[in-house]
Amino acid sequence: MASAKVQAQNGAQVSMTNQTSDVMTLDRSKDWSGNVATSLPQTIRxxxxxxxxxLSDGDFGSRAAVVYTGTNAAGVPCGWVLAWDAPAYTQQSPNKVYVVCGVKPFIDHLDFNQIRLSLSASTSESNATDPATKTSTTxxxxxxxxxxxxxxxIFSLIP
Known part of the structure; x- marks a missing residue:
């Protein structure tokens, strides 16, 4: 006898806040499962x-990442990464989120496979701070x- 499936998550509502002093620009994104309903914000003032x-991709849910770039207080180019995994059935796997930030060349060298591995090892909360650039994200x-x-x-700078 087949077991009945519980109600699935049908996607993720993603909110991002720019608490820096510079406009942040979408650098790149990755959809592992699911897709954006309309379009990603190109800038965040x-x-x-x-x-x-x-939106969820059937049985696999919503799993994706976005990378935004801007500058820190000293004008150094930096990047902020947000990745999430909202599986269709959280009874089988919990919701997860992962963030990282830092100088843009470091962010540029992160590939989406590295980000996905870090996301898989994460939990429902993630925080990152880069003391060298004084960038932070949660x-x-x-x-x-x-x-x-x-x-x-939240993408931010630390004092």
Whole structure:
């Protein structure tokens, strides 16, 4: 007898806030499963929060990453990475989020396979700080909307 499936998550609602003093620009993105409902925000102005929906891909859920770039307080090019995994059935695998930040050449050399491995080893909360560039990022993922994961990330600078 086949077991009945529980209600699946149908995607992720992703919110990102730019708490830096520079405009952040989308550098690249990766969809491992699922896809963006409309389009990714191309820029995030200082103090601005942006939101987009990432739709589930059937049984695999919503798993993706975005990379935004900007500058730190000293004008050094930097990058901020956000990755999430909102599986269709959280009973089999929990929601996960992963973030990293730093100088742009470091971020440029991160490939999406490395990011995916780090995401797989992560939990529902992730924080990163780079003391050299004084960049910081934090993110959480939860199920506050019925049948949809909510991802919230803050890209910032540390004093």
């Amino acid at each position: 200082p103090g601005e929060s942006v939101t987009f929906a990432h 993110a959480t993922i939860n199920e506050s909307i019925p049948n949809k994961a909510t991802v919230e990330a």
